[in-house]
Amino acid sequence: MYCKNISFQLMKTNYNTMKVLTSKFNTKYDTAPFSKINNEDYLPAFQEGIALAKAEIDAIVANNDKPTFENTIEALDFSGYTLDRLSSIFFNLNSAETNDEIQKIAQEVSPLLSEFGNDITLNADLFSKVKAVYDQKDSLNLNPEQATLLDKKYKGFSRNGANLPEDKKNILREIDKELSKTSLKFGENVLAETQGFQLHIIDENDLSGLPEGTIEAARSLAKSQESEGWIFTLDYPSYIPFVTYADNRELRKQMAIASGAKGFQNNKFDNQENVLKIAQLRFDRAQVLGYATHAHFVLEERMAENPEKVKTFATDLLEKAKPAALREFAELSAFAKKRDGIEQLEKWDGAYYSEKLKQELFNLDDEKLKPYFQLEKVLDGAFTVAQKLYGLTFEESFEIDKYHEEVTTYEVKDIDNNLVAVFYADFFPRKGKRNGAWMTSYKSQFIKEGTNERPHISIVCNFTKATETKPSLLTFNEVTTLFHEFGHALHGMLANTTYPSLSGTSVYWDFVELPSQIMENWCYEPEALALFAYHYQTDEIIPMEFVTKIKESASFQEGMATMRQLSFGILDMGWHAQDPSSIKDIKTFELEQFADTQLYPDVAENAMSTSFSHIFQGGYSSGYYSYKWAEVLDADAFEFFQEKGIFNKEVADKFKDNILSKGGTEHPMILYKRFRGHEPSPDALLKRAGLI
Known part of the structure; x- marks a missing residue:
């Protein structure tokens, strides 16, 4: 059935436009030619x-x-390049710029x-x-990357x-066909529920x-819909401020229940x-492959190794976080009762009273801070941090095609003016x-025939977008x-x-968050804030008292935050570490x-799993x-920067050369120890979180 549909589509489609997607792109830096792509081009x-990828596999087998x-091995890793690029373009757009037509194509393409x-993976000859x-690996004299x-x-074959x-x-x-279709449907439903509420x-x-x-x-959104008043949505820039600041408790409740009810109505x-x-398909798949559960299958290729180690890790952290979380929740409950007579703190009260309590304790709130965090300046600050650490420069390009007018493109160069990357924001x-927020790739790095x-x-x-009177303030x-x-x-x-499948973020999943989470640390450092935290109207640098309070408040309610995060991981393992x-x-x-891990009373109308995209559509199942x-890794790693200086070139070079540039070429613990000199200690995280 699929083949007949594809053939029919192929006859209808302009062959030349289809070839745009399957030929070398005639664009600057071989970037994706978004403006030349039509939806009907994708299926053919x-x-x-x-077909091209199959021919490459057949050539390996026929040799x-x-x-x-x-x-x-090398030939296999470099095969399928055209298909990989096409897939990255299509599925990235299905997340960032989708429509009914693209979603329909995704449902047809995913099983293929x-x-x-x-x-x-099931090709016996290959x-x-x-x-x-x-x-014969022991006699091949392979370097570490080749051995990996x-x-x-x-x-990849034996485990599949x-x-x-x-x-x-x-x-x-x-099973794999059904999984691909069902996961896509899950994501489409979450998106529809998110966009269906106002x-x-x-x-x-x-x-x-x-x-x-x-x-x-909210007024701007209402105007765009030719409506009176103000419209609030479940999109984060609208939802988060509403449940954090709205005094009307009933409306906070309405928003919170709507958010928690996605996929559960x-x-x-x-x-x-x-x-x-x-969940059942994943379990069945693991069983077919000879694994006890999906979690056992997944964790075999993670630093954590098995579900038991994950559970021990979570239990140990919970043991340290729970007493603090219970104290913090009692303090928050007492504060809400004293302030507004709230007898029982509910989920729609948490962010609101936490913000009020933080203001009282630290005399600091987001509205005081936002004028110092104009989006463009924060982005420039991130660029400057990257320049000081790794010698990178970012120059906006107007010659690179983009998939939406709001996207900005940059040429990233090193100190010798060589191209390092193309960057889309x-x-x-x-x-x-x-x-949400995510990073992705439209083209992987690799070295082939002498070309990097x-x-x-x-x-x-x-x-939040800029409005008529304000720029985008974060x-x-x-x-x-x-x-x-x-x-x-x-x-x-x-x-x-050298190899695309080991490049960049192609690392063990419990290592991939180290480079991202360590970068957050610079946001708390006065030396880094001085690079970008300027008032959007007066150009005044953020006052030092605000910086001090940001650092002091960094561990505010960290016990509750830790317990919340652990609860998500426990739910994930609950779905995937058993039948x-x-x-x-x-x-x-x-x-x-x-x-x-429960602190707040349950909300009958809500469920988490039905919109838990990280584990049911993203790559975080059992992860x-x-x-x-990764917080343990990042706290320990950043402690090294703090010892030597947060812009210390020697430490930055070690991090770049042993972590950032190496991808998945060696076991992450080997790479980490080469950078740090020892295995990570959880003490740095517990200290930073105020849990010890």
């Missing part, structure tokens, strides 16, 4: 890309020479890609060649069914407490069945763009978000490996998982713990 282009590292992936090379690639390629009998291979194919306020009194900029943005966008199906919410192909990296966020949390994603971007930009077939009701299951795991 994927067909062509898959009558003895299998070698070069003619088998899943099938193609299985055609490779695996026999890979195995022949692997079996060989190990990764072999495991190459050793299975044919009947089980067929089962695996069907809180329309007519009475100006209901705006009490809200920041002027948030009110102005028994409507056409309900995700309950999708969640149960994804996409900062504002809009229809067709999912919530440089990467094309993008960060995508959802910040909360301090948004400042750290920008630096976080920029840290991921540096990991991609500074990649310097989920006994789970019949998502809500009941979640309450069991949250039993040790959500990695945020806290």
Whole structure:
């Protein structure tokens, strides 16, 4: 059926426009030609890309020479380049600039890609060649990167069914097809629910407490819809200020319940069945492959190694965080009761009273800070930090095509004016763009035939747009978000490996957050803030008393924050470290998982799993713990910078040469110890968080 549809589409499509996607791009730095791509080009282009990739695989299999590292392992890693680039363009746009047509294409294309992936990993002849090379690895005199690639390629087959009998291979194919379609549907439902809710306020009194900029943005949205009053949405720049500052408790409740009910409303966008199906398919897949659970399968290729170690890690942290969290919650509850007579603190009260308490304790709030964090200046600050640490310069380019007018493109160069990367920045919410913030790649770095192909990296966020009277001003949390994603971007930009599958962020999942989380530390340092924290009207540098209070408040309610983060990781492991077939009701299951971490009363209308995109659509299944795991790494690593100076060139070079440029070429603990001189200690994190 799919083949007939594709053939029909191919006849209808202009061959030349389709070839735009499957030929070398005739653009500056080989960047994606977004403006020349039509939606109808994608399906035939994927067909062509898959055919080209299959031909490359067939050539490896048909080679009558003895299998070698070069003619088998290297050739395999460099195969499928056209398909990889096409996939990165299409699926990145499906997250940042999607529409009904693209979502429909994604549903058609994903099973084809899943099938193609299985055609490779379940290809017995190809695996026999890979195995022949692997079996002689000790005599091949490979360098560390080559040895890692060989190990990764072999495991890519063995961990995905190459050793299975044919009947089980067929089962695996069907599971993978269903998983790809169901995960896509899950994400589409979350996006639809996010964009389907609006809180329309007519009475100006209901705006009490809200920041002027948030009110102005809501008025602007209402005007754009030719409506009176103010419109608030579940997009983060609208939702977060509302639940943090709105004095109207009932409206905060309405917003919070709407956000927590995404995918849990028994409507056409309900995700309950999708969640149960994804969890079961992942478990079934692991069982077919001989693993106890999906978590056992995933964690075999992580620093954590197995679910037991993750659970021990979470239990140890919870033991240290819970007493602090309970004290903080009691303090917050007492504060809310004294201030407003609140007898029971609810989830829609948390952000509101936390902000009020923080103001009282530190005389500091986001509205005082935001004028010092104009988006453009913060971005320039991140660029300057990268320049001081790694010698990078960022110059805006007007010759690089982009997928939306709000995207800004940059040429990133080193001190010798060589191109390091192309950088795309996409900062504002809009229809067709999912919530949150992420880094991604449109082209990987690799070295082939003496040419170092440089990467094309993008960060995508959802910040408040400029209004008629104000530029885009960031909360301090948004400042750290920008630096976080920029840290991921540096990991991609500074990649310097031979093989594309080991380049940049292609590392163990519980190591990938180190470069991003360590960058957040510069946001708290006076020396770094002095580079970009200037008042947008007066150009006055941020007062030192504010900087001091930012640092003092950094560990405010850290016990509660740690427990919240751990609860997400516990839920993730609950879904994936056991047989989920006994789970019949998502809500009941979640309450069991949250039993040790729950502070607020449960909200009956809400569930987390039905919009938990990180684990049900993103790559974090059995890996959500990695945020806290990486915090241990980043606190320990930044302590090294603090000892020597936060812009110390020697430490920065060690971090670049041993972490950022190396990608996944060696085991992350080897790379970390080469940088730091020892294994990471959790003491730095516990000290920073005020938990010891």
